[in-house]
Amino acid sequence: MYNFEIERPGTIEEAVAALAAEEAQALGGGQTLIPTLKARLAAPAKLVSLAGIAEMKGVRSEDGAVVIGGGATHAEVAREAAETYPALAALAGGIGDPAVRNRGTIGGSLANNDPSACYPAAVLASGATITTNTRQIAADDFFQGMFTTALNDGEIITSVSFPVPQAANYQKFEQPASRFALVGVFVAKFADGVRVAVTGASEDGVFRWSEAEAALSADFSADAISGLSVSPEGMIGDLHGTPEYRAHLVKVLTGRAVSAA
Amino acid sequence: MTKVSMTVNGKTVSGDVEGRTLLVEFLREGLGLTGTHVGCDTSQCGACVVHVDGKAVKSCTMFALEAEGAHVTTIEGMANPDGSLSALQQAFQDHHGLQCGFCTPGMIMSAAALLAENPRPSEAEIREYLEGNLCRCTGYHNIVKAIMAASGQDVSSIAAE
Numbered sequence: 001m002y003n004f005e006i007e008r009p010g011t012i013e014e015a016v017a018a019l020a021a022e023e024a025q026a027l028g029g030g031q032t033l034i035p036t037l038k039a040r041l042a043a044p045a046k047l048v049s050l051a052g053i054a055e056m057k058g059v060r061s062e063d064g065a066v067v068i069g070g071g072a073t074h075a076e077v078a079r080e081a082a083e084t085y086p087a088l089a090a091l092a093g094g095i096g097d098p099a100v101r102n103r104g105t106i107g108g109s110l111a112n113n114d115p116s117a118c119y120p121a122a123v124l125a126s127g128a129t130i131t132t133n134t135r136q137i138a139a140d141d142f143f144q145g146m147f148t149t150a151l152n153d154g155e156i157i158t159s160v161s162f163p164v165p166q167a168a169n170y171q172k173f174e175q176p177a178s179r180f181a182l183v184g185v186f187v188a189k190f191a192d193g194v195r196v197a198v199t200g201a202s203e204d205g206v207f208r209w210s211e212a213e214a215a216l217s218a219d220f221s222a223d224a225i226s227g228l229s230v231s232p233e234g235m236i237g238d239l240h241g242t243p244e245y246r247a248h249l250v251k252v253l254t255g256r257a258v259s260a261a
Numbered sequence: 262m263t264k265v266s267m268t269v270n271g272k273t274v275s276g277d278v279e280g281r282t283l284l285v286e287f288l289r290e291g292l293g294l295t296g297t298h299v300g301c302d303t304s305q306c307g308a309c310v311v312h313v314d315g316k317a318v319k320s321c322t323m324f325a326l327e328a329e330g331a332h333v334t335t336i337e338g339m340a341n342p343d344g345s346l347s348a349l350q351q352a353f354q355d356h357h358g359l360q361c362g363f364c365t366p367g368m369i370m371s372a373a374a375l376l377a378e379n380p381r382p383s384e385a386e387i388r389e390y391l392e393g394n395l396c397r398c399t400g401y402h403n404i405v406k407a408i409m410a411a412s413g414q415d416v417s418s419i420a421a422e
Contacts, residue, residue: 004324006263006280025388028329035303035321037281047280047326056285075316100372102316103323179392 002043008052008255012133012158018048019154026050026156028108029073031100050107056158059084064164070157070207072105077106087168088126091118094172096179107157113205115146115236116180118172120206125186125197128162146205165190167220169261171253173200175240182241183249185209187257193217196254201235201246212254222255267328271295278325280387284318285309288335293374295359296336307394310367310374311335317374319393336366339373349373350390354394358397358407367394372408376379381412384419 009015025044036042057070059080066085068077078093109119123139130137132155144148153193165188172184176194183198188195192217216226230250233244266275276291288294300308304322311320312334339347359365375382377391389404406416
């Protein structure tokens with residue numbers, strides 16, 4: 001790892017000021033960034049730790065939504081959203097392992113937008129709103145391809161607001177060594193329709209499966225998608241699974257999520 | 262170099278570290294507390310698990326400066342005040358929960374964190390909680406057994422030796 005300075009601001013304002021420096025990089029829980037630095041895949045001059053910012057902590061309920069601070073750890077979401085949004089809590093409780101969940105944060109995960117991360121599926125399927133230090137971004141506008149988001153340089157995710165669906169479920173088919181999602185499908189049923197978001201499968205990162213959404217909005221049952229198929233075109237192919245296999249999993253997991261929701 | 266201060270196993274400590282100094286490096290090289298091990302150095306094996314403000318974390322994937330002001334507990338802080346083994350440590354010895362011993366500090370720290378939040382975990386809960394702790398000797402059976410025994414549960418019906 002190349003050396004760098006670490007700053008630990010106590011407020012969002014201080015963090016934004018610190019991130020304005022040349023080659024500064026925000027540090028959430030570090031569970032992805034620190035391994036990346038060790039591999040010398042990144043070499044920032046300064047890390048700005050967001051862990052000491054009290055206003056980015058916590059999980060609260062607000063007008064039919066669960067609002068999660070950008071600095072909330074996966075363990076906190078698993079515990080504190082368990083009653084208000086159980087499918088989201090279960091997703092958070094299935095990321096990594098207990099020690100990773102005690103450090104990793106929702107803001108860090110979303111800003112990184114790993115194509116196999118779990119949170120992007122929940123955010124997109126829930127139609128969540130991402131609040132930063134400067135604006136609000138709808139989930140449909142936030143994810144812009146593998147490791148790419150709508151965030152500008154130095155912009156910080158301060159909170160994420162999830163509308164709570166009538167029913168929801170996340171099905172994750174784990175890559176057996178890394179436990180990342182080989183494919184993960186989050187299904188959320190709202191009064192005005194169903195949203196289906198898929199992670200782990202596409203070379204463009206998380207996406208909505210709109211044909212399934214239309215079918216499930218008309219009939220919320222696993223049978224409703226039995227006639228649909230997912231094209232393997234644009235799906236990730238690697239030693240863990242072919243594009244065809246991932247495309248197949250999308251449909252299987254969507255059916256399981258609907259049945260379990 | 263930047264000065265960092267924290268409480269480790271009840272004692273206030275400080276030292277000069279670089280930004281990139283990992284918590285595990287500060288513990289081992291700065292404080293000489295070599296009970297915390299570095300196995301994979303990629304946050305997968307769990308040999309480096311310590312408690313930071315009561316929570317299990319992988320000390321190879323946290324910077325020392327992030328622990329400024331924190332209360333850190335390592336394997337060296339797990340024995341009873343008189344120096345005898347804690348019930349959890351004694352159970353690992355009694356039930357052969359270790360062979361080479363390399364993963365053991367992390368196993369104990371993770372198991373202690375589990376028992377703090379779930380005092381009587383089931384076998385399945387223990388196995389799930391230890392997902393991030395790898396042992397290449399024991400096949401986990403005796404580790405699980407030791408943790409069940411430490412939580413006061415009957416382990417006579419657990420099959421594997």
